[in-house]
Amino acid sequence: MSRLLDGIGVGTGSAAGPVARMAPPPALPAPRPVADPAAETAAVRRSVGEVAAELADRAERAGGVAGEVLEAQALMAADPTLLDRVAALIAEGTDGPHAVTAAYAEFRALLTAAGGYLAERAADLDDLRDRTVARLLGLPTPGLPDPGHPYVLVAEDLAPADTALLDPAVVLGLVTVRGGPTSHTAILAKALGLPAVVGCAGAAGLTDGQLVLLHAAEGTVEVDPEPGAVRRAAEREQRRRERERGVSGPGRTADGHPVGLLVNLGALAELDGAAAADAEGVGLFRTEFLFLDRAEAPGQAEQTAAYRRVFEAFTGRKVVVRTLDAGADKPLPFATAADEENPALGVRGLRTATRDPELLETQLAAVAAAARGSAAEVWVMAPMVSVPREAAEFAARVRAHGLPLAGAMVEVPAAALRAGRLAEVCDFLSIGTNDLSQYTFAADRLLAPLAALLDPWQPALLDLVAATAGAGAALGRPVGVCGEAAADPELALVLVGLGVNSLSMAPSCLPAVRAALAAHTLGDCRELAELARTAADAETARTLVRRSMNAELRNA
Template sequence: MSRPLRGIGVGGGSAVGPVARMAPAPALPAPRPVTDPAAEAAAVRAALAAVVTDLNERAARTSGPGSEVLAAQAVMAADPILADEAAALAEQGTDGAYALTAVFDGFRTALAAAGGYFAERTADLDDLRDRAVAHLLGLPVPGLPDPGHPYVLVADDLAPADTALLDPERVLALVTVRGGPTSHTAILAKALGVPAVVGCAGAMELADGRQVLVHGADGVVEPDPSPEAVDRAAAHERRRRERSAGFQGPGRTADGHPVALLVNLGAPHELPGAAAADAEGVGLFRTEFLFLDRAEAPGLAEQAAAYRQVFAAFAGRRVVVRTLDAGADKPLPFATSTDEENPALGIRGLRTAARDPQLLETQLAAIAAAAADSTAQVWVMAPMVSVPREAAEFAARVRAHGLPLAGAMIEVPAAALRTDRLAPVCDFFSVGTNDLAQYAFAADRTLGSLAELLDPWQPALLGLVATAAGSAAEHGRPIGVCGEAAADPALALVLVGLGITSLSAAPASLPDVRAVLAAHTLAECRELAELALLADDAATARDTVRSRMAGRSEELPPAAV
């Protein structure tokens, strides 16, 4: 068997099948002289218009997140600045294909320099550029392969226009060289329930037709797997599905220790599925969807109406509302500055309230208004809390609005190391493992090349979680995990062993987590946590824990090494 490839696992389960690689982008021909600049400019505009029409038609044929992503990409392609700049170059005598390429690449450079969320959108621009050039040259538009049988899709990166139309009956798994845990590929793979590995260096070296076994939970791709490995993976998948179907209700360990299982919620279209899930509530309600892509902040009435819908859907259950997490990968013209040299370390999260206190005041008033006529248990927490003073001031503002429970996100090392000082003023905590890993390892969370450092199994990261959980327990404060780590069943056991009291993840992840908790005692969770903390690196921690689990119950096979 060839050496396994590793990346970032962003979709659970496993799948085996032949590789089919994405069709390449159209190659630019040699520049040609432009004899009719006006016609060339018109052709450029027509190519962009064709891309917009195609994307809108695709959006109309889909629904949910796929449709929204395609519609958003169509808006990007319809930006008049793109068309005007490319047409201007054509009118000056530049070959239309080169004019389009130059303008898109200029926008791409600006987005890449902005980092975070914007850097991940560079794949969108690459796709729009390639589609526009293909239309201009009369070439086939790059897209998904169609080998005539189910396959494992391998690509350098996937654009929204492609991922939105993936058929899970045909695409068995996704593997990309680029991309991060918050990329469109990751988001849509989870929505489709397709195993996926992103940030997987060397993936494009896998030839079409080559058999691979993709472990979505571990971020491992096994080329040329042995029949025994395939049989083990298939048997594990069957056991996993059967086991998950056999457990319902509140989360708890085999000896009855309660672990609240909650869902993450971040957009209106997710609400029906989240509310229908077998969950005890919402562990992370991201409110940014109300603020993004706007010139001005939404008013109190608009916000209250949106929050009221969520609270009504989760009547009687917990809803943990995170206040606006603007800045870094979510810049807003009315809340953040555009001239920060390092936005990830700048004015973001709760820090924006210092710049515009009324922004937070309006949001808290809206949450309070929506909670007043609801039976939902509304908890409110602040993102990017760093020092006790910030936590105290936030909690006071929350309680001044009549909201009884105020908490803080633990996503910077300073907060994890000083949770004991935050606890006297906070009612609860929630650990954001994605950002905590980014800041602990000084590693941009969007860079696939830093996948090893961003792995939630990193012992140093788990050590920070253990420190925070220990301090929370000493003060009788609940502490949850709402990052990617909560969706990994094996890691969920470790987190519980470290002292985490609730886990919040995508609805599709909860059955596996519930089942594996029910098969292990709290003492066993603590033993697994100790093994992970003693490991030298993430891969060793993961493999050691999974091997111990497999040795006891055969519920999880050891990860590929």
């Protein structure tokens, strides 16, 4: 008899196969006395250096998103503060493996307490600990299973070093007990086009060889499915792939209504893959990668060179640049106060310009310099806009640098409720559904226990999207969505029905969204949007829309 496990779906599609679990971390032996603290410390430093070098090598070989993630983890491994704490514990008499475990546990607690993006990096730290301890004990490095046949990978959580090496021909799908929608597992699974379910607590009881059927769109894992269910899922997958292969070019509904299909870009390592995608440009260029892990902000020349590379790669296409979104889960020593009690509600995004106006001025000057002589269509938008005055002041600063198109992100309910006033002073609006969900429902968007509240199908969130799109339409201002909601093919139809003009997502998600649009008219999208907005809750909204779409397919 089959049973169903619930989690958070990542990507699209389904996968069926036998379970193969990640090997457990190395077991610590009993503590031992330390005869030579200097030699013990040297052994730890040597092991940490070897782990960092291995990760850096994998980063270079992996490239793209995976390479960027592994490079960051290699830097984390070599953090001198972490190594100094290990050395201090050894000096107190703790042996190397136990000192590494204790020090990493302390830093893990700090990351978890910080919440948000930093809490999601705790899994990266766990992986570094296990790799270092394994080297100290002379044990094999923890890694991916190799049962000799394709499988569904099940793990407590996946580290970047393992996720980056996944072979989609062998690993059919991913299921993790922990993790959230923006964890490295989720990010890399989406980049690889693998269906995944994360934050699935019930997966802890799965055993090697057990047959599972996972549905990424639904966020479910069916355990011991009946043969008929597996066959039907495979048939659906085949039809889905055929539909996606049959559509290319600019986004259009079945009756020709244009919908811009764009990619999200968060690092130069992603640039080649993003530029090669069948997209109309970049809907969200996250510039934080230039500012993270530094003691001082990058200068104008460095920023200009980076932005110019992006604009050249997207010659003839649109690039929407988001100015620095520092603060909250992305603290920077030169832009963020260390004593903020609630960073998520503190000085973040555009608000950092009130503390350090030169930070924004330098960035806008760099964008303008890179845009001069470029054939890309450069748009610039500010994150964390709350009131019309902020939007007006930002737009004036953008235009003062000779950049013609200035926009505001709608990430807080106040901005959505006053979207008309924002649209009066801006050229476009872009909805960040991740943060808009977080602030609308007063729930940390990375906490798996709050996944139901943070479901982008929540009718209250859709109401705010509709209000924003309607305000933009009234003034002839385009409104896009660059949050994770845009990557869901079914929800994308709802967003278009609400009046959204463009959708930005990971490159691997474009084919499914393009095919969904091509199979439905604008009228269909509006009917689906009405079903979702008037539903009692997110689950009902999703069910009603899916049922209606399935009925359309049967009648086609």
